[in-house]
Structures are given as structure tokens and as C-alpha cells.
Amino acid sequence: xxxxxxxxxxxxxxxxxxxxxxxxxxxxxxxxxxxxxxxxxxxxxxxxxxxxxxxxxxxxxxxxxxxxxxxxxxxxxxxxxxxxxxxxxxxxxxxxxxxxxxxxxxxxxxxxxxxxxxxxxxxxxxxxxxxxxxxxxxxxxxxxxxxxxxxxxxxxxxxxxxxxxxxxxxxxxxxxxxxxxxxxxxxxxxxxxxxxxxxxxxxxxxxxxxxxxxxxxxxxxxxxxxxxxxxxxxxxxxxxxxxxxxxxxxxxxxxxxxxxxxxxxxxxxxxxxxxxxxxxxxxxxxxxxxxxxxxxxxxxxxxxxxxxxxxxxxxxxxxxxxxxxxxxxxxxxxxxxxxxxxxxxxxxxxxxxxxxxxxxxxxxxxxxxxxxxxxxxxxxxxxxxxxxxxxxxxxxxxxxxxxxxxxxxxxxxxxxxxxxxxxxxxxxxxxxxxxxxxxxxxxxxxxxxxxxxxxxxxxxxxxxxxxxxxxxxxxxxxxxxxxxxxxxxxxxxxxxxxxxxxxxxxxxxxxxxxxxxxxxxxxxxxxxxxxxxxxxxxxxxxxxxxx
Amino acid sequence: xxxxxxxxxxxxxxxxxxxxxxxxxxxxxxxxxxxxxxxxxxxxxxxxxxxxxxxxxxxxxxxxxxxxxxxxxxxxxxxxxxxxxxxxxxxxxxxxxxxxxxxxxxxxxxxxxxxxxxxxxxxxxxxxxxxxxxxxxxxxxxxxxxxxxxxxxxxxxxxxxxxxxxxxxxxxxxxxxxxxxxxxxxxxxxxxxxxxxxxxxxxxxxxxxxxxxxxxxxxxxxxxxxxxxxxxxxxxxxxxxxxxxxxxxxxxxxxxxxxxxxxxxxxxxxxxxxxxxxxxxxxxxxxxxxxxxxxxxxxxxxxxxxxxxxxxxxxxxxxxxxxxxxxxxxxxxxxxxxx
Numbered sequence: 100x101x102x103x104x105x106x107x108x109x110x111x112x113x114x115x116x117x118x119x120x121x122x123x124x125x126x127x128x129x130x131x132x133x134x135x136x137x138x139x140x141x142x143x144x145x146x147x148x149x150x151x152x153x154x155x156x157x158x159x160x161x162x163x164x165x166x167x168x169x170x171x172x173x174x175x176x177x178x179x180x181x182x183x184x185x186x187x188x189x190x191x192x193x194x195x196x197x198x199x200x201x202x203x204x205x206x207x208x209x210x211x212x213x214x215x216x217x218x219x220x221x222x223x224x225x226x227x228x229x230x231x232x233x234x235x236x237x238x239x240x241x242x243x244x245x246x247x248x249x250x251x252x253x254x255x256x257x258x259x260x261x262x263x264x265x266x267x268x269x270x271x272x273x274x275x276x277x278x279x280x281x282x283x284x285x286x287x288x289x290x291x292x293x294x295x296x297x298x299x300x301x302x303x304x305x306x307x308x309x310x311x312x313x314x315x316x317x318x319x320x321x322x323x324x325x326x327x328x329x330x331x332x333x334x335x336x337x338x339x340x341x342x343x344x345x346x347x348x349x350x351x352x353x354x355x356x357x358x359x360x361x362x363x364x365x366x367x368x369x370x371x372x373x374x375x376x377x378x379x380x381x382x383x384x385x386x387x388x389x390x391x392x393x394x395x396x397x398x399x400x401x402x403x404x405x406x407x408x409x410x411x412x413x414x415x416x417x418x419x420x421x422x423x424x425x426x427x428x429x430x431x432x433x434x435x436x437x438x439x440x441x442x443x444x445x446x447x448x449x450x451x452x453x454x455x456x457x458x459x460x461x462x463x464x465x466x467x468x469x470x471x472x473x474x475x476x477x478x479x480x481x482x483x484x485x486x487x488x489x490x491x492x493x494x495x496x497x498x499x500x501x502x503x504x505x506x507x508x509x510x511x512x513x514x515x516x517x518x519x520x521x522x523x524x525x526x527x528x529x530x531x532x533x534x535x536x537x538x539x540x541x542x543x544x545x546x547x548x549x550x551x552x553x554x555x556x557x558x559x560x561x562x563x564x565x566x567x568x569x570x571x572x573x574x575x576x577x578x579x580x581x582x583x584x585x586x587x588x589x590x591x592x593x594x595x596x597x598x599x600x601x602x603x604x605x606x607x608x609x610x611x612x613x614x615x616x617x618x619x620x621x622x623x624x625x626x627x628x629x630x631x632x633x634x635x636x637x638x639x640x641x642x643x644x645x646x
Numbered sequence: 647x648x649x650x651x652x653x654x655x656x657x658x659x660x661x662x663x664x665x666x667x668x669x670x671x672x673x674x675x676x677x678x679x680x681x682x683x684x685x686x687x688x689x690x691x692x693x694x695x696x697x698x699x700x701x702x703x704x705x706x707x708x709x710x711x712x713x714x715x716x717x718x719x720x721x722x723x724x725x726x727x728x729x730x731x732x733x734x735x736x737x738x739x740x741x742x743x744x745x746x747x748x749x750x751x752x753x754x755x756x757x758x759x760x761x762x763x764x765x766x767x768x769x770x771x772x773x774x775x776x777x778x779x780x781x782x783x784x785x786x787x788x789x790x791x792x793x794x795x796x797x798x799x800x801x802x803x804x805x806x807x808x809x810x811x812x813x814x815x816x817x818x819x820x821x822x823x824x825x826x827x828x829x830x831x832x833x834x835x836x837x838x839x840x841x842x843x844x845x846x847x848x849x850x851x852x853x854x855x856x857x858x859x860x861x862x863x864x865x866x867x868x869x870x871x872x873x874x875x876x877x878x879x880x881x882x883x884x885x886x887x888x889x890x891x892x893x894x895x896x897x898x899x900x901x902x903x904x905x906x907x908x909x910x911x912x913x914x915x916x917x918x919x920x921x922x923x924x925x926x927x928x929x930x931x932x933x934x935x936x937x938x939x940x941x942x943x944x945x946x947x948x949x950x951x952x953x954x955x956x957x958x959x960x961x962x963x964x965x966x967x968x969x970x971x972x973x974x975x976x977x978x979x980x981x982x983x984x985x
Contacts, residue, residue, distance in 0.1 A: 113783035117964040120779060124971040128978065136898050137983050144757070162757075165931055166896070190928020218897050 140165050140216040141229035143191075145209065150317040153203075153238045153283075153646060154502045154564040155453065158184075158196040159317070161211075161231075166191055168220035177210045200502045200565045204240035204261040209233050238284060238646075239312065242561065242570055243268075244639030245275050247585050255289055256639060257310050257340070265637065268308045268341050276303055277641070279359040283314035284645040288346065288359050288366060303354045305347040305368060310645070311340025347384060349373075356400070360407035361453075365423060367393070367403055367410055381412065383423060395421050395438065402448050405455045409439060417443035418460065444485075445477065449498040450507075456481050457541075459498040459507055464490075476509060478541060488539050489546055493532040499562040506627065508549075508569060509537040510560050534558055536571070536591075538627055549629050550591070557586075561643045568592045569629075570642040585638035593627040649884050657880035660948055661873065663915045664714040668872055669865060671715025675722040676860040680853050687726060695731050699777035702728075702735025703770050706744035712916040713741040713943045714872060717952045718864055724790070724956070725797045731781040738969065739773035741916040741943035742766065751939070754920035758927070761935060764980070768940045772972045779968065780961075789961035791954070868952060875951030879913040882947060886911065898981040901934035902974060909942030916943035933981030941973040 144162040172193060173186050184197040212230035239261040246256045250267065253274040257266045269275055278289035287310060290303040347354055352370040359366055364386045372378035380397040384390045399413035410421045419438035445460035457480045464470035476489040476498060493512030500507055512532035536550040552558060553573065561570040569591040575584025692698050709719055720737040743766055755761040787795045891911060894904035914922050923938050945966050953962050
């Protein structure tokens with residue numbers, strides 16, 4: 100036994116080889132460590148690289164290859180033109196959150212040079228950083244309208260302000276009634292009647308049409324990534340503009356009003372059976388699924404909430420919030436018979452803030468004898484706060500939130516003494532509605548009138564996604580023969596006095612720099628003013644900014 | 647008292663995490679024992695040492711086990727007469743190079759896909775290198791535990807002359823003399839005895855029952871060892887908190903040392919360690935993360951006790967030092983020259 104042990108403990112080939120290699124590796128490791136750091140820190144990933152971003156994109160991420168010296172990065176990062184924002188770090192990732200909505204139709208360059216990684220900073224050695232330069236652009240400044248004259252008459256037209264061109268999107272035989280752009284602006288959902296068929300005005304069908312714009316949205320880092328094969332699959336080419344696809348026909352049901360959800364996946368259409376007018380109510384059309392009626396009481400006007408999960412539907416005297424359900428569950432929409440919530444005081448929802456935190460609603464003041472025949476605009480938050488912002492003697496026509504949710508733009512009218520009109524018979528105390536464009540700062544509920552508008556019945560408003568301008572379209576002046584003139588589209592640039600970025604923009608790109616903090620502080624309370632309204636040389640209805 | 651509580655929590659979490667995989671490994675080992683003919687197995691394995699090492703490293707794709715489950719399988723491969731290169735390659739690579747771990751790493755490091763591929767690549771490099779070093783030893787018996795060498799049947803004839811004078815009968819136990827020089831230990835588990843004796847394969851039902859018996863036997867043996875290993879790992883983690891290890895540094899060199907020490911001490915299972923590593927992804931260098939992900943599954947505090955059922959201390963020391971040095975080298979090259 101003893102002999103065996105001694106034999107076994109004798110050095111074996113493995114012992115010799117292992118010890119040799121261990122020694123060799125130790126030497127190699129020593130040399131490697133002594134040779135020092137040769138790596139170059141670099142930006143691994145920039146989420147907005149060569150992307151087209153919109154107002155909903157509020158932050159970009161820069162991912163570095165190694166932990167960085169925070170101060171050196173923040174000092175050396177430049178954005179041109181400058182964009183105020185806040186920097187936050189999570190390890191090797193830096194997030195730059197913008198404090199202002201991005202101005203549309205611009206190209207920005209991002210540069211970072213001379214930054215140091217944390218090791219170089221602690222050792223106080225020279226930096227090895229691969230200079231980073233990249234760029235991104237914002238979506239074009241473009242809007243859609245229904246043409247009124249010539250070739251454009253009753254057709255959907257895209258006006259691209261960045262490229263100064265107009266494109267007619269829909270074919271001549273379709274008379275467009277209403278439209279809603281998809282969230283990326285690559286498609287438009289519209290309802291139209293086919294003028295080549297008889298009795299067509301009631302026979303709206305719902306279509307989509309491509310705008311020819313190529314969306315290149317940044318990759319959403321919070322969302323689930325598509326599977327690998329989808330990432331590697333060659334991307335579909337953008338369709339040229341004007342490709343029309345039928346979404347919903349009118350064979351058994353007549354289509355009335357519709358709305359498109361913020362994520363572009365759900366369409367809600369008010370439909371009525373051609374044979375049985377009692378069969379009336381909202382239907383839900385999901386991407387790739389057949390339309391389903393929503394099981395709820397029939398209602399009136401409706402709006403899909405920004406989370407694309409619920410529907411605000413006017414039912415009776417109030418507004419019901421109805422769950423749109425999830426698409427799972429054999430593709431059937433299981434609308435509950437009871438709404439999620441019911442707001443009895445509000446007969447109309449005008450707009451919801453993009454984050455779903457607040458809604459602008461109208462109370463027709465039916466229950467209060469003192470306020471009879473007036474309308475009140477309320478701000479209703481998801482915290483349950485209800486605040487009266489405005490009470491008018493006329494009507495509240497429209498209200499839209501500024502993208503920062505600091506300002507509410509309101510189209511309302513007040514009753515005024517009717518101007519004497521020699522052509523028509525008038526009673527002594529005739530009244531007319533004087534439409535006004537108002538801005539309400541939501542922080543302090545301060546109302547300030549922006550413009551007094553011509554006394555026209557039909558006025559439509561659209562706030563630009565970057566909050567820097569407003570489109571108003573209204574019928575033209577009545578001519579002496581009693582004909583209504585061609586509708587006019589006005590572009591109203593909105594300037595917030597203290598926001599120097601806006602000032603810089605309106606002063607034709609004069610380069611001004613400002614600190615983010617100062618801008619932010621002043622932005623909250625600043626009231627915008629309208630400067631130099633411009634009238635477009637073409638006419639149309641329902642001018643609406645692309646998102 | 648808090649420390650005791652922490653220790654017990656760590657101990658049970660290690661145990662609960664490892665036990666299913668040990669069970670899986672024992673099951674694979676029993677299947678190998680009873681359903682795989684060693685002659686066929688040996689015929690499939692390439693003769694070339696490098697290829698054999700690579701083949702062993704890739705067996706993990708067939709047996710998705712983590713670092714506690716691979717030891718019974720590696721032990722079985724050795725007793726079945728597979729070349730050392732195959733067994734060592736399997737032992738070191740299988741916990742990482744297998745579909746389950748690959749998928750888990752992919753889920754955790756989707757925004758750094760190179761981590762996933764480098765993890766597999768580095769593991770293969772290290773495993774094949776160490777397998778080659780170990781195959782320099784034609785007869786690996788001096789480095790194995792004796793109860794294992796007994797199961798391996800007769801030693802090769804080349805080593806026989808000196809061996810002949812020490813009859814296996816001099817060891818304790820019950821033996822069956824079959825033919826001159828062929829001795830069978832009867833108190834080995836019945837399934838193993840049968841596997842060596844039986845010429846005719848027993849019917850399926852019997853084999854299944856024997857498989858279960860063998861599983862119970864191996865689980866009792868290795869389970870006990872795992873309990874001890876987990877207890878030691880839990881004790882060390884309480885005595886040396888993670889903060890101390892992470893405090894070793896975050897520089898290009900020190901971060902690797904810290905993460906390797908952490909991997910060794912926390913003894914986390916390879917199927918979930920990528921999620922553990924993910925929490926360090928933002929503050930540590932890529933090289934140190936890879937060192938954690940490659941070194942952890944190979945050798946850690948918990949499975950050293952399991953390894954001791956197969957290898958003698960000297961062999962484990964070589965495995966440990968070589969694996970540590972190779973991983974350190976690769977991670978260092980990565981940290982200092984690439985990122």
C-alpha cells in the first residue's frame with residue numbers, strides 16, 4: 100500500500116505540463132497587465148442615430164462601451180441646433196431628456212469629443228475616446244386638408260411645408276368626408292363616398308391611403324424587441340403616395356363617424372344597419388381582424404383615449420368610458436355591458452392630453468338654472484380633479500392641448516350684438532356668435548384671448564405636434580352674391596416670449612443659446628402670442644397637422 | 647442573528663436552485679449507464695484529441711445541465727471509458743454551451759449580443775485548452791478518486807505490469823472473479839454491476855427500474871455532497887459579503903478579479919447567472935461580465951465538493967488555476983484592447 104502511494108504521488112506528465120502552463124500563463128498575464136490599457140472608449144449605441152423623431156420621442160440614449168466620466172461627457176456633448184434637456188445616467192447609459200418638444204422639419208447633429216472614461220479620469224491619464232458624431236432629424240412639417248378648388252376639390256391633399264410641395268393623395272372619384280392620420284404619418288385613414296355611384300353621399304366607406312412619407316422612428320428601447328428574424332428581414336420599401344386600400348365597406352352597414360387610436364391599431368366606427376336603423380352603435384376594427392360591434396349602449400360622439408385601451412363615448416347626457424378590451428381572446432371584442440366609468444356632467448370630450456392625464460370636456464350647464472344657455476369648459480384630470488376653465492355665452496367649438504400639456508388652445512364663441520345687415524330681416528335684439536381663439540395656461544388657469552376670428556359658422560383648428568404653430572381654416576368671406584368664398588387656411592405661428600429657442604427660430608435661425616433651466620422655468624407660465632398669421636395660397640377644409 | 651438568517655437563506659436558495667439540475671444530471675447519467683452502449687459511444691467520439699475535446703464540449707447541447715448536473719454525467723462518461731478530453735471538455739463547457747443557458751443569456755443581454763456569443767466562444771476555448779492539457783496524461787487514474795477508478799474496470803495493459811502485484815482484491819469489498827485479472831466489485835450499485843456483467847440486455851421494465859435505483863443511489867451520494875458544498879458557499883458569502891468582493895475594484899483589471907471572485911463565491915447556477923450578471927452590466931466592463939459568465943459555471947465554491955467525488959485535490963487545483971488564468975487572460979485582452 101505504501102509503495103503504491105509513493106508511486107502515485109510521483110509527478111505525472113499532467114503535473115509537469117499543468118505546472119509549466121500555469122507558470123507560462125502567469126507570465127503572460129503579468130506582461131499583459133504591465134502593458135497597460137489600450138482600449139478606446141466609444142459610443143456603442145445612439146438610439147436616434149439617423150432616425151426621424153417626433154413629438155412623442157422625448158429622450159435619446161447614448162450607450163458607451165465602458166463606464167464614463169460623467170462630467171466630461173456632459174461638458175463635451177453638443178447638439179446643433181441646441182436643444183434644452185436634462186441628463187441622467189444609469190451605468191454606461193446616458194439619457195438626454197428634452198424639456199421642450201422638438202421643432203419639426205429640422206436636422207440635428209450630435210457631437211461628442213474629448214470625453215474620458217472613468218478609468219482615465221481616476222488615473223488622470225489622457226483620454227482615449229473615439230470622437231462621436233451623428234445626426235437625427237425631426238418629422239417634416241406637413242399637414243393634410245380636404246381640397247376645395249380645381250383638381251383638389253374634395254380630395255385629400257398633403258402639404259409638405261419643409262419641401263414646399265403639395266400632393267393629392269386620393270383618387271378623383273372619392274369625395275373625402277373626414278380623415279385621421281396614422282401615428283407615424285405614413286398613412287391616413289379617411290372616409291369617403293364614391294361619386295361614381297348614385298346616392299353616394301350617405302354611402303361612406305373607410306379607406307387608408309399612403310402619404311409617401313418614410314417614417315424612420317427610433318427604436319423604442321422600452322418596448323419588446325421584434326424577434327431576430329424580423330430584424331434581419333429586409334425592410335419593406337415605403338409605398339409611394341396615393342395607394343388606397345379599403346378598410347370597411349358599406350354593404351350592410353352605413354359608416355358614420357370614426358376615430359383612430361393613438362397607436363394606429365384600432366379604428367372605432369359608428370355604424371348603422373342599412374335595413375334596420377335601430378341596429379346602431381360603435382364597431383371596433385383591429386389590425387388584421389374582422390370588425391366587431393362593441394357591446395354597449397349606443398351613443399353619440401366618441402374619442403379613443405391616448406392609451407388605445409378605452410373609448411370615451413357620449414351616452415345620454417354624459418360621457419361613458421368603455422373598455423376596448425384586449426385583442427386576445429379569440430379575436431372577439433368583449434366589451435363589458437357596464438362602462439368603466441361614467442361622467443354625468445360632461446356632454447362632450449374635446450381633447451385628451453397625449454399622456455392621458457387630463458381631458459378637456461364641455462359641460463352644457465343644463466342642471467344649473469343660473470348658467471342656463473352657457474357652456475363651460477372643464478379640465479378633468481385622471482386624479483379626479485375637475486376644474487372649470489372657461490364659461491362662455493356662445494359655444495365651445497374645440498379645444499386642443501399643447502404637446503407639453505401646459506396650454507390649452509380653445510375655439511369658443513361669445514354672443515355679441517349682431518352687426519346691422521341691410522339684406523336680411525333682423526329682430527331688434529339679434530345676436531351673433533363671435534368666435535375667439537383663446538389660450539389657457541393650465542398651471543394657473545389664466546385665460547388670454549389670442550385672436551378674434553371672422554364670424555363664420557365653420558371653424559377648424561389644429562395645433563402642431565411641436566406646439567409651435569396652429570392651423571385654422573374657415574369659410575371665406577361671403578361675396579355680394581351670397582356665395583361663400585373658398586375656405587381659407589391660416590398658419591398661426593405661436594411664439595412663447597421667454598422661450599429663446601422659439602425666438603431663435605422665428606428670427607430666422609439667429610443663433611442663441613440658453614440654459615435649459617431658465618427656459619424651463621419661463622416656459623411653464625409663459626403665454627404664447629400669435630405673430631404674423633399667414634394665409635396659404637390654396638384653400639381647403641379641416642387642415643390638420645401630421646403627427 | 648441576521649447573519650445566520652442570511653446564511654440559511656443563501657444555503658437554501660443555493661440548494662433549491664441546484665437540486666433540480668442535480669436530479670436532471672443524475673437522470674442523464676443513469677440513462678447513459680443503462681441505455682447507451684459504451685462501444686457505440688466510443689465509436690462516435692473522434693480519435694483526434696482536439697476534436698474529441700471539442701465534441702465533449704458540445705455534448706452539452708444534448709444534455710442541457712448546469713454545473714451541478716454535469717458532474718454525474720462527466721463521471722459516467724469517465725467510467726464508460728470515454729477519453730479524458732471528452733469528459734473534461736464536457737465538464738467545463740456543458741454548463742454554458744447548451745441551449746437553455748444560451749437562450750437565458752440571449753434574453754438577458756439582448757442589447758449586447760456579443761456577450762452571448764463571446765460567452766460560448768470563450769468557454770469553448772478554455773474547455774478545449776484544459777481538455778488538451780489533461781489529455782497529455784494517457785492514464786488519468788492517478789488524478790481520480792479511488793472509488794471511481796474501481797468502477798472504471800481494469801487499467802490499461804500498458805500500466806499493468808506494476809499493477810499486477812496489487813490485486814484489486816486487496817481492497818475492501820465483495821468481489822467476483824470472472825477471468826484472470828478481471829475482478830468485479832459486487833457491492834457496487836447493482837445496475838453498475840449488471841452493466842459490466844450482463845451480456846444480454848435485461849427487459850425494458852427491469853432496466854427502467856434499475857435506472858430509478860441508480861438515480862436514487864447517485865442522488866443520495868451527490869445530494870449529500872451538494873448540501874455540504876452549498877453550506878460552505880453560504881458560509882463564505884456571509885463571512886465575506888458581496889460588497890467586499892465588488893469593492894475589489896471597477897478598473898479594467900480589478901473588475902475582472904472582482905467578478906471572478908464573485909462568480910466563485912456566489913456559486914449561482916449557469917442557467918440563471920446571466921440575469922444576475924445583468925445587474926452589473928451597467929457598471930462593470932464587458933470583459934469582467936464575460937469572466938463572470940465563463941468562469942462561474944466552470945468552477946465554483948459549491949461544486950468543488952461535487953468535483954471532489956470525481957477528482958483528487960491536485961487535479962481540481964489544476965482545473966481551477968488553469969480555468970481561472972485562461973478566463974482572466976481572455977477577459978483582460980478584451981478589456982485592455984477592444985472595448
